[in-house]
Amino acid sequence: MAxxxxxxxxxxxxxxPLWLALAPFAPRCPFRVLxxxxxxxCGTTHAAVALMHGQxxxxxxxxxxxxxxxxxxxxxxxxxxxWAALRWPLPEFPTPLxxxxxxxxxxxxxxxxxxxxxxx
Numbered sequence: 001m002a003x004x005x006x007x008x009x010x011x012x013x014x015x016x017p018l019w020l021a022l023a024p025f026a027p028r029c030p031f032r033v034l035x036x037x038x039x040x041x042c043g044t045t046h047a048a049v050a051l052m053h054g055q056x057x058x059x060x061x062x063x064x065x066x067x068x069x070x071x072x073x074x075x076x077x078x079x080x081x082x083w084a085a086l087r088w089p090l091p092e093f094p095t096p097l098x099x100x101x102x103x104x105x106x107x108x109x110x111x112x113x114x115x116x117x118x119x120x
Contacts, residue, residue: 002084009077016052023049038120040113041066061119065112 043063
């Protein structure tokens with residue numbers, strides 16, 4: 001799985017010209033079209049395009065959480081295959097996640113959505 005992650009991350013980088021060519025044709029957010037309010041994922045395409053151009057500030061301004069997720073995906077795509085090749089142990093996550101961690105994830109999602117609403 002780690003090597004697959006690396007291949008997908010590398011493929012995403014190799015297909016950068018295609019992603020950039022197709023980005024202008026991405027559909028508008030139906031939630032925002034109907035309500036006038038950005039959805040929690042509004043700005044993700046803009047953030048991804050800015051990340052592909054190496055513009056971290058513009059990506060963060062478009063959607064902070066999507067930027068962190070995209071950067072995490074790219075960094076993980078480099079680290080995971082190395083981790084697997086070195087045969088280091090897999091990180092273990094408690095199931096279910098502790099209540100404080102679930103609350104932190106929900107707070108991050110809400111904070112991101114509030115940011116997007118205030119910004120618009």
